[in-house]
Amino acid sequence: MTAIANDEPGLEIETVVNGAPVRARVAVRQSLVDWLRDDLGLTGSHVGCEHGVCGACTVVVDGVCVRGCLMLAVQADGASIETIEGASASGRLAALQEAFYTRAALQCGFCTPGMLLTAAELLAGDDKPDRETIREALSGNYCRCTGYQAIIDAVEAASTSEKR
C-alpha cells in the first residue's frame, strides 16, 4: 500500500540544494519556495503572488526553471535545486548580471532573481534571441518598476557579451 502523509509529521526529503546535500522533514502542503526561504534561509527567491503568475519565485529544479510556489517541497525529494544564490555564486549569470547593472534593468530588485534565471535558460538554448523571443521568454515574469525595456536591452546585450 502507498504511504499517506500529512503535515504532521510531514515527510522526509533528500535533495541537493546549490550543490550541497540537504535532508529535511517538510509539511506536505509547504511550497518549495517557502521551504527554501523559511527553513533554509535562502531568501533570494522571492514570493510575490503565490499562485503562479509573477515568476518572482523562480528556481531551477533538475536543470529547468520552475515556479517555486507551484511545486510542493515534498515533490523535490530526490531533486537537485539551484536558487539564485547558487547560480550567482557559480558565475554562470555574470554576463547577465553585469548587463542588468549597466542598463539599469532593476530598480527594487524584487523580480530580478526570476528574471536572471529565466533569461539564463533562454540564452542557454538560443545564442542570439531577437527582442520578440526575449519578450516571450520573460512574459511570465512581472516587473513593477522598470517597464521591461531595460530588461530586454540587458538580455540582448548579455547575449552578445564576450563574457558568455
Added chain:
Amino acid sequence: MKPAPFAYAAPRSLDEALALLAEHGDEAQIIAGGQSLVPMLALRMATPGILVDINRIAGLPGLLEDDAALTVGPCVRHAELLRHAGRHRHWSLIAAAVREVAHPGIRNRGTLCGSIALADPAAEAPAYALALDAEIVLSSLSGERRVPARKFFRGVYETARAPDEMITAVTFPRPAPGWRFGFQEIARRHGDYAIAGLCAGLRLEAGRITEVELVYFGIADRPMRAPQAERSLLGEPNADAVKEAAAAAGAELEVEGTGESSAALKRQLMRVLTERVLTKLIVGAPGQ
C-alpha cells in the same frame, strides 16, 4: 495565501494510484504538473482531502511517436511536447498552440494530460486535441477505455472522466497527407489564456479542399467546431469562401462572454481569426 491541509501520497505504480482514486473518490485530486491545481489550492478554490502525486509512478508512457500516432503520457510536460512537435511538420498545429500555453517556467512542469483533464474552455490543449481528433485514454481499476476528444469535453471544467479514472495517455493520429494547419489566438499578453482562439486544418487534394476542421476556443463552455463554416470552405480555395466562413462561424455558434470580453467582442475576434488563419493557409495552395 496557503493551501488548506491535505494528505499526500506518491504511489510508485499505476495500480496503487488507481486504488487510491477508487478509495477516495471525489476527495482525491491527482497532481501532475500542479500548474493549475496548486494555484487553486493556494486560493482555496480546491480543498481536496488527498493529493495523489503521479510523478513517481514507474512505467507510465512517455512521449512516443510511430507512423500511426503520437502518444503523450501523463508526465510529459508542455515543454517536451513543444520540442518534439517543433521538429515534425505534421505536428505544426501542436507546436504553434503549445508555444502560446503560459510561459516557459510553467511549460517546464505543466502537462498536456493535466490540461486535458482540467478542460478550461480557454485552454489550447482541448482545442488542438479536438482539431486533431485525439483520443483520451482513461484507466481505472476496472480497466481502460478510450474516449475521442469530441466526446470528452462536456463543459467548463467538465469532462467524461470519472473520479476514479486517470488519464494515462492522449493519442494523436498522424494527419493524412494533404492536411495543413493554422493556429492563432488573441490574448491580453503573451501566455495569458486566450480571449478567443482558432485551430484550423484543411485537407487539400488535387487543388481542392476536401476536408476542413475549424475549432474555436475561449468562446463557449468548451472548444467548438463550426460545421457550417467548415462546409463553406470545401472546393476550390478562394478568398470569398474565407469571408463566408468567417461570417458563418460567429453566427452559427452560441458564443458566451467572459469577464471583460462580451459575446459580441468574441464573435468579432472569431471573424478576424478565421480570416487571418485561413487566408494564410490557402495562400500558396494549388489553385490560388
